[in-house]
Amino acid sequence: MTLSQLRTFALVARLGSLHAAAEALGVSEPAVSSALAALRLDLGDPIFVRAAGGIALTPGGRALAVYAQDIVGLADQARSEVANAKNDAGQLKIAATPTFAEHAAGRLLDLFTTRLPGVVVDVVVESPQDLASLLHERAYDIELGARPTTPAGTAVTEFRLESAAFLRYQRAFVAAPADPLGRLHGPVAVTQLLARPWFAGPAGIQDSTEEGRWLASMAVAPDIIRLSSETDALAAVRAGEGIMLALGHIVRAEIQSGTLVRLPVVGTPVSGLWWASTLDHRRAATMAQTLKRFVGTADATAAMVAPGGSRGLQRRGSKFHVALWSK
Structure with missing residues (x-):
């Protein structure tokens, strides 16, 4: 053999x-x-x-x-x-789920590669449902964002993944002040939201996320308009075209300034977690374990949630090689 x-x-x-x-x-x-x-x-x-x-x-x-x-x-x-040890460098293949890639990955990886300047980071944005198989096949060393789900009909023990939660987020419904829903006072039922278009990023509202499970528990099936990014979705909401289940720390300043209105929808805000996932500790790459420890530090958290400026994968230089998710 x-x-x-x-x-x-x-x-x-x-x-x-x-x-x-x-x-x-x-x-x-x-x-x-x-x-x-x-x-x-x-x-x-x-x-x-x-x-x-x-x-x-x-x-x-x-x-x-x-x-x-x-x-x-x-x-x-x-x-x-x-090979990397010869060069005193490391190469890290990262899969990021769409929302994390857009809102936090750039700042996190900028800080990480500043702390470890020899590391070369390759990042690809992937659909959450594919992540368990891709990690198992070692297409990536680590996944950041939504927690991977084991493919249907597959024993969990076959994949032997280890996941660590590193950031709690909240999502709340927002609208423009002039939107019909933005002018309402008092609790808003989920069924009232169906009268307005719902906007989201390219991933929509994933079933495997807390917001996806919350939506399923509400027993409603809105027609969600997916745009190329959550940034574009928020622009549509600001223009009064509809509503969005947005990340709280991303829209906090706009809610405070009155540019956006948080809708008091029953059962919201919805809390969720971002995870760092690798193969089990005996099989995970050393640099992947280093990044998994780093994402849980106070410095990493501060970088990911800091207000203002770009959070996503904006760099196209030697450190970040990004293929956009297009499923």
């Missing part, structure tokens, strides 16, 4: 196709078949059978897939950490 054979099998197991794995590896399909044949012979198990449109893993193949992904990931991590 070799690392190359395990890498090939891990890719076949994930993609469900020998042909797709061969394309991803840049080798011929017979080369993939040969590697799998050697594994079959070594283990005394067929590990997969042909199925309509691809393959199906045997029970032995499913067990091997977990170990193969771990072994391949650890080998890649070891190679990366050894």
